[in-house]
Amino acid sequence: MATYRVLVSDPISEKGVDALRSAPDISVDVKTGLSPEELLTIIGEYHGLVVRSQTKVTPEVFAAATQLKAIGRAGVGVDNIDRDAATDHGVVVMNTPSGNTISTAEHAFTLMASLARNIPQAHASVIAGKWERKAFQGVELFGKRLAILGMGRIGTEFAKRAQAFGIHVVAYDPFLTAARAQALKVELAETPDIALTGADLVTLHVPLTPETKHIINAKRLALLNPGALVVNCARGGLVDEAAAKESLDAGHLGGIALDVYETEPPAADFPLFSAKKTAFTPHLGASTAEAQENVGIEVAHQLRDFFVTGEIRNAVNMPNLDSRTLQSAGPYLDLARSLGKLLSKIGPEQSDKIRVSYIGPVSEIDTELVTRSVLAGYLSAAYHEAQVNLVNAPAIAKAHGIQISETSSSLATTFTDLIEVSVVKGGETSTVAGTIIGKSSRIVHIAGHYVETNPTGHFLFVENDDRPGIVGVIGSALGSAQVNIANMSLSRNAERKTAVTVIEVDEQPPASLLELLRTTPGILRVLSFEL
Ligand SMILES: NC(=O)C1=CN([C@@H]2O[C@H](COP(=O)(O)OP(=O)(O)OC[C@H]3O[C@@H](n4cnc5c(N)ncnc54)[C@H](O)[C@@H]3O)[C@@H](O)[C@H]2O)C=CC1
Numbered sequence: 001m002a003t004y005r006v007l008v009s010d011p012i013s014e015k016g017v018d019a020l021r022s023a024p025d026i027s028v029d030v031k032t033g034l035s036p037e038e039l040l041t042i043i044g045e046y047h048g049l050v051v052r053s054q055t056k057v058t059p060e061v062f063a064a065a066t067q068l069k070a071i072g073r074a075g076v077g078v079d080n081i082d083r084d085a086a087t088d089h090g091v092v093v094m095n096t097p098s099g100n101t102i103s104t105a106e107h108a109f110t111l112m113a114s115l116a117r118n119i120p121q122a123h124a125s126v127i128a129g130k131w132e133r134k135a136f137q138g139v140e141l142f143g144k145r146l147a148i149l150g151m152g153r154i155g156t157e158f159a160k161r162a163q164a165f166g167i168h169v170v171a172y173d174p175f176l177t178a179a180r181a182q183a184l185k186v187e188l189a190e191t192p193d194i195a196l197t198g199a200d201l202v203t204l205h206v207p208l209t210p211e212t213k214h215i216i217n218a219k220r221l222a223l224l225n226p227g228a229l230v231v232n233c234a235r236g237g238l239v240d241e242a243a244a245k246e247s248l249d250a251g252h253l254g255g256i257a258l259d260v261y262e263t264e265p266p267a268a269d270f271p272l273f274s275a276k277k278t279a280f281t282p283h284l285g286a287s288t289a290e291a292q293e294n295v296g297i298e299v300a301h302q303l304r305d306f307f308v309t310g311e312i313r314n315a316v317n318m319p320n321l322d323s324r325t326l327q328s329a330g331p332y333l334d335l336a337r338s339l340g341k342l343l344s345k346i347g348p349e350q351s352d353k354i355r356v357s358y359i360g361p362v363s364e365i366d367t368e369l370v371t372r373s374v375l376a377g378y379l380s381a382a383y384h385e386a387q388v389n390l391v392n393a394p395a396i397a398k399a400h401g402i403q404i405s406e407t408s409s410s411l412a413t414t415f416t417d418l419i420e421v422s423v424v425k426g427g428e429t430s431t432v433a434g435t436i437i438g439k440s441s442r443i444v445h446i447a448g449h450y451v452e453t454n455p456t457g458h459f460l461f462v463e464n465d466d467r468p469g470i471v472g473v474i475g476s477a478l479g480s481a482q483v484n485i486a487n488m489s490l491s492r493n494a495e496r497k498t499a500v501t502v503i504e505v506d507e508q509p510p511a512s513l514l515e516l517l518r519t520t521p522g523i524l525r526v527l528s529f530e531l
């Protein structure tokens with residue numbers, strides 16, 4: 001029986017399914033066309049889910065998906081997956097951002113050319129036995145002004161094809177710099193309105209977000225040149241479909257081509273179906289053999305690596321943890337988790353604030369991941385958050401009202417590398433720190449004391465008055481209780497006249513031993529815990 005079960009709920013390429021099936025310890029079920037109710041019934045059995053745009057992964061699905069760890073989106077848009085719910089449930093969502101870029105750019109361009117030359121209408125007329133050469137006179141694309149909204153992967157590929165046709169390209173994208181626009185030989189527009197004013201052609205390549213909803217509305221359609229053609233091969237909802245119909249009926253907009261719709265599939269009485277100059281396809285942008293093979297194999301490899309090695313690539317709800325990052329950050333992640341757990345044992349019961357400082361070369365790795373690991377360790381132990389992981393740790397900390405701050409300094413101090421973590425509650429602060437020496441992780445600082453101990457195992461932590469005889473008492477008490485000492489670190493704080501002893505033991509000490517130590521004169525605090 002495989003350890004991980006993956007459900008493929010939308011059709012992906014056979015090669016993708018085979019790549020997943022050949023991974024060790026993963027079993028795959030392909031069940032496409034499930035109703036929302038059917039998905040809810042079976043999703044609890046799965047650790048991984050592969051989708052395209054059809055499956056809607058709603059908060060209800062996440063609530064039922066008690067074992068789900070990862071979703072792979074064989075494609076770009078993740079608007080069919082409730083990202084907040086995924087994060088809250090600690091489910092990593094990965095997409096395949098570039099595998100269908102060319103196919104989608106080609107499809108959008110094909111739609112634009114089809115609109116310009118009335119291809120869908122002329123085709124229907126010819127097969128209806130007519131020969132209407134006059135009715136279908138078109139326009140050239142050459143020399144026209146094209147507005148591209150969204151100059152990411154697909155927008156950029158579209159621009160190259162448009163330039164090959166002698167089209168003048170104006171682009172709007174909040175992340176498009178003047179230097180990049182110059183390199184791509186496109187005119188940079190400061191706002192969508194500037195890009196659209198006087199445009200003959202428009203194509204959309206932005207994600208659907210609250211900001212981009214109805215980015216093409218009645219006001220903006222009015223900015224276009226009369227007879228302009230609009231193509232939407234990105235997401236339904238970017239174009240106000242009712243406004244487009246009005247503009248077409250009024251004779252201002254020249255034509256519209258859609259691959260995507262506010263509701264998919266559109267209803268039989270979809271208003272734009274009755275408009276004249278249109279071209280419609282059923283969300284086919286990524287539907288080529290090449291794109292499907294690219295995204296199917298890529299998503300399979302991403303899920304396989306997630307389950308087999310812990311790598312996370314193309315995540316949309318957490319930082320990536322690719323093999324290089326995993327190699328450089330892996331030991332720090334383990335150490336950080338132990339430091340978080342340790343703080344929950346020696347610090348205040350709960351916290352208002354957690355501060356993490358990175359000192360030395362550690363500051364050069366992706367410290368956001370390491371901080372997430374500190375939080376995961378702390379929250380699992382202090383707040384008994386059993387499901388906390390690197391995906392949901394910041395959201396869970398926020399839900400508990402914990403503020404997080406991070407500082408980094410490349411200047412090493414006593415230790416070459418140091419991760420220092422403090423928990424603050426009211427006026428009380430507790431600090432622990434750890435380092436990595438060669439290949440070995442060490443906890444080196446606990447509540448004002450330098451110590452040296454492993455970051456995992458069973459521990460006995462004793463704080464006592466700094467006076468002779470106490471270590472002897474502890475040693476003989478452990479011996480009588482048959483508890484073997486693996487490692488022991490002593491440290492005293494001359495100022496406060498206290499000392500701590502951190503003892504790594506082979507087994508959990510019995511309650512009677514802890515009680516004996518707690519009642520020994522001079523011993524101030526005794527803690528027993530596992531890291
Ligand atoms: N019809 C289909 O089958 C397919 C549709 N798509 C859709 O195409 C869209 C674009 O895909 P990619 O180019 O691969 O994504 P991308 O992430 O490479 O590019 C998106 C661009 O939109 C820009 N952007 C974001 N907000 C903006 C705004 N308010 N105004 C202007 N630009 C804005 C971003 O800065 C980015 O450069 C996505 O929504 C995706 O879902 C993608 C593949 C297939």
Ligand SMILES: O=C(O)C(=O)COP(=O)(O)O
Pocket residue numbers: 052053054074075076077078100283284285286287
């Ligand atoms: O990749 C995208 O964003 C797409 O829209 C493609 O959707 P699909 O995988 O064909 O359902």
